[in-house]
Amino acid sequence: MTSRNQDLFEQSQQLIPGGVNSPVRAFRSVGGTPVFFKKGLGSRLWDVDGKEYIDYINSWGPMILGHAHPEVVAAVHQAAANSLSFGAPTGLELEMATLINQLIPSMEQVRLNSSGTEATMSAIRTARGFTGRDKIIKFEGCYHGHSDGLLVKAGSGLLTFGEPDSGGVPASIAQHTLTLEYNNTQQLADIFNQMGDEIACVIIEPVVGNMNLILPHMEFLQTLRTLCTRHGAVLIFDEVMTGFRVALGGAQALYGITPDMTTLGKIIGGGLPVGAFGGRKDIMQVLAPLGPVYQAGTLSGNPVAVSAGLTTLKLIQAPGFYDRLAAQTAKLMHGLKQAAQKSGVTFSAQNVGGMFGVYFSDSNPTSFAEMMLTDKKAFNHFFHSMLDAGIYLGPSAFEAGFVSAAHSDADIAETIQAAELAFAAL
Numbered sequence: 001m002t003s004r005n006q007d008l009f010e011q012s013q014q015l016i017p018g019g020v021n022s023p024v025r026a027f028r029s030v031g032g033t034p035v036f037f038k039k040g041l042g043s044r045l046w047d048v049d050g051k052e053y054i055d056y057i058n059s060w061g062p063m064i065l066g067h068a069h070p071e072v073v074a075a076v077h078q079a080a081a082n083s084l085s086f087g088a089p090t091g092l093e094l095e096m097a098t099l100i101n102q103l104i105p106s107m108e109q110v111r112l113n114s115s116g117t118e119a120t121m122s123a124i125r126t127a128r129g130f131t132g133r134d135k136i137i138k139f140e141g142c143y144h145g146h147s148d149g150l151l152v153k154a155g156s157g158l159l160t161f162g163e164p165d166s167g168g169v170p171a172s173i174a175q176h177t178l179t180l181e182y183n184n185t186q187q188l189a190d191i192f193n194q195m196g197d198e199i200a201c202v203i204i205e206p207v208v209g210n211m212n213l214i215l216p217h218m219e220f221l222q223t224l225r226t227l228c229t230r231h232g233a234v235l236i237f238d239e240v241m242t243g244f245r246v247a248l249g250g251a252q253a254l255y256g257i258t259p260d261m262t263t264l265g266k267i268i269g270g271g272l273p274v275g276a277f278g279g280r281k282d283i284m285q286v287l288a289p290l291g292p293v294y295q296a297g298t299l300s301g302n303p304v305a306v307s308a309g310l311t312t313l314k315l316i317q318a319p320g321f322y323d324r325l326a327a328q329t330a331k332l333m334h335g336l337k338q339a340a341q342k343s344g345v346t347f348s349a350q351n352v353g354g355m356f357g358v359y360f361s362d363s364n365p366t367s368f369a370e371m372m373l374t375d376k377k378a379f380n381h382f383f384h385s386m387l388d389a390g391i392y393l394g395p396s397a398f399e400a401g402f403v404s405a406a407h408s409d410a411d412i413a414e415t416i417q418a419a420e421l422a423f424a425a426l
């Protein structure tokens with residue numbers, strides 16, 4: 001007997017490429033049929049066949065308060081009743097800019113748009129316009145959305161500029177992007193030594209969540225800051241994932257490093273499409289209508305999306321919010337490690353705030369190369385055992401996981417119990 005879920009996937013594949021609107025959702029990495037959902041509440045999800053799950057994806061980060069939080073839903077209702085969109089300024093946008101600036105003071109000026117991809121794309125254009133330079137640096141394993149210049153992999157040698165990492169990206173665009181190794185301070189210093197004055201900007205996930213979770217070495221981030229300042233390159237922290245996730249002030253507050261520009265997304269929309277980029281006022285002043293760098297959006301600053309984000313940002317400021325979130329996530333990591341140990345499975349795990357990484361490896365990886373050495377097959381087995389038991393993890397060994405404020409002690413205990421069985425079955 002086929003399930004409603006399988007039916008929907010088969011039909012979707014007829015009309016939507018791969019049956020999904022974003023590739024990772026297709027379960028290609030882990031195999032099997034993706035889950036089609038119809039409802040979420042707090043830490044829980046229900047699929048179209050009525051099966052219940054504890055959610056550790058949380059829409060890839062935005063649902064930090066859990067699903068359908070009543071205050072966020074009420075804010076959306078209220079905003080919607082006053083019109084879904086104006087395409088003109090509102091006081092809500094000023095409120096949002098004010099709040100972002102208070103929580104992340106390096107964002108002296110902010111512009112809102114509708115996705116993380118737009119935020120990083122626009123930040124890079126702004127940095128190029130400000131410096132009058134074309135070249136950009138990014139790091140292997142970091143993801144900054146799907147704009148052309150960021151879907152680029154390293155060329156054959158250290159000084160060779162990038163090659164397209166996706167069909168449809170012209171080599172003439174990829175050649176302006178240099179891809180370096182994350183946490184490789186020496187390589188970074190060498191490149192700046194040789195061409196520092198040609199670099200418009202460096203874009204980095206200050207904590208990486210897109211090759212599973214990788215923490216930065218403090219020395220690496222400090223050197224990056226120093227080199228960018230010395231050579232007049234704009235340092236962009238892509239905090240689309242880490243913003244309001246690893247700490248209230250993002251990774252920059254956690255590590256005490258101030259970037260020139262920051263990109264945000266996910267949590268600032270509370271589950272609706274909002275992105276933002278901002279930074280030093282002198283840099284942001286190159287944007288149209290003040291300056292020559294063009295950037296725009298019909299739905300930028302959309303009142304319904306901004307209302308959901310504003311309510312989310314207000315609620316996460318509650319005293320103790322991040323302490324509890326981090327403690328809950330750490331408790332889950334501890335339990336998973338103990339469960340793996342019981343079955344003698346090689347496993348490691350860590351978290352930063354409400355973001356976590358689990359690895360089938362004897363220690364926490366610190367680079368893309370180390371991440372590639374983790375046991376993907378073991379992860380895939382573990383993933384499917386957990387899914388069967390109603391625990392919804394990211395469908396790839398190379399994705400970070402997310403805990404929300406709605407995850408209770410009982411949720412964590414149930415997850416660890418399921419993991420004990422999943423490890424034992426490996």
Ligand code: PMP
Pocket residue numbers: 060115116117118120143144145146205209210238239240241265266
């Ligand atoms: N930057 C980072 C660090 C991200 O994690 C993502 C999405 N996962 C993006 C940019 C792109 O954001 P979006 O999917 O909203 O375009």
